[in-house]
Amino acid sequence: MLADESLSLFAGYQHAQNRSEHTVIAYQNDLGQFFRFAAQELGQEPENLRVDQIDVYIVRSFLGILTDQGLSRKSMARKLAALRSLFKFLCREGILQMNPIQRIASPKVGRKLPHFLYLDQVEGLLHASDCTRLLGARDQVIMELLYGSGLRVSELVSLNRESLDLDGGLIRVLGKGNKERVVPITNFAREAVKHYLEMRRDNNEALLLNYQGTRLTDRSVRRILDKLVTRVSLERHVNPHMLRHSFATHLLDGGADLRSVQELLGHQKLTSTQIYTHLTRERLKEVYGKSHPRAKTMIDPLEK
Template identity: 75%
Template sequence: MLVDEALNLFVGYQYSQNRSEYTVVAYQTDLNQFFRFAASELGQEPENLTVDRVDIYVVRSFLGTLSDHGLARKSMARKLAALRSFFKFLCHKEIIRNNPVQRVASPKLGRKLPHFLYLDQIEKLLGALEEKDLLGCRDKVILELLYGSGLRVSELVGLNRQNLDLDSGLIRVLGKGSKERVVPVTSYAIQAIKTYLRMRADHNQALLLNYQGSRLSERSVRRILDKLVAKISLDQHINPHMLRHSFATHLLDGGADLRSVQELLGHKKLSSTQIYTHLTRERLKEVFTQAHPRARSSNRKTSP
């Protein structure tokens, strides 16, 4: 099968699995880059290349070339993940027999601690909101749900009115892989949602709308957050996921158990949640170093 045909099948499958537009486009970009390289490596025109020509040596050569050009390991791992998904799909459809990526090891990644906001920074953000009009009330809902319930931005913009059970203080969220979970909402979020919906005169089922009356996009949420950060002159770049990180960190700081936080975040693996325990340990070390006289004494010169 020609590469273009296989790619069209794969893209159609990804959309059928409710993958986000961002994910599908990223897959396409990485796969197109790989197949341009593969065609050159195999001495063929890209439009004539068939998927069965690709073997493990082409994949390894591709990764080696990326490394030689200084591409970050995280980016290499992302491109390899796209290849894994693509060739696994082809094997499942019996379009190819052997998966050329199966025995290719992923680049080892150093795990970075997620960035989060301190409580006073969260309060500054919330304090910068002007709830004088419909959009101001909507922005209040955005912040209260991102921080108060730890939602991903994709989960937030995908919410519909029927997902809300405000009397019970719960919302139904569609997470990664179309996995549904129920999460609690704070009293602040409930009040913000009620105020916002009372001001709306439409029958659109989407919870969050833009100024044109259409469903709010993920990009718009990021722009809203950027404007708030600029307004309070916060010397730190903030993205919506940092509010989710803050949600998890503050829960663990407050004594929540790891399994509960895992369920609230919708993490499939506990290891994905455990990174926040490292974060809280780092915070404890920082507080200890700054506050305890014996911890600080090593940085001071003692008098003779």
């Protein structure tokens, strides 16, 4: 089978597995880059490359080039994961007999703690919108839902009016893999949504609109957040996902159990949520280190 044909077949499989369009495109880009490299290594045109020509040595050469280019371990691990998924699929379908990735280990990637905002920083952003104006009222809804319900920005912009049960204080969210979950909304968010929709006076099903009256995009939300950050003179970069991180961190700080936070965030695996427990632990150590007169002598018992 030609490499290009395998890419099309694999993309169809990913769509059938309800992978997000972002994931499918990212995999196609990484795999396309690899096949162009492989064709060059074999001295032929990319459109003539067959998947059965790929061997472990070509894969290792590809990883070596990426290392020489200074690519991070995380990015290399992502590209290798794309290759691993493709060749596993091709072997399962009987298109390949041997998996050239099988003997290659993924690079170890240290997991970074997510960045979050302190409560006073969030409060500043929550009071930065001019709710007497239509776009300001919309911006307030954005902030209340990103932080108050821990939504991903993609989940936020896909919301429709019917997604919200304002009387019940609930919101129906379509998350990764088109999996639906129901999360609560705060009274602040409920009032913000009511105020915004009263000012709108239109029948558009989308909850959040831009100034042209069409559905808001991920990029637009990031620009709006940049504007609010500038308005409150917050001296750090803030992206929408930091508000989701802050949502989870503040819940755990307030005594929420890990399983509940997992469900609210829509994480499939508990390990994805457990990173926030490390975050709160590191923050407690930081506070202790700055506040206690004998903190410089502190030794973490887990580091012994």
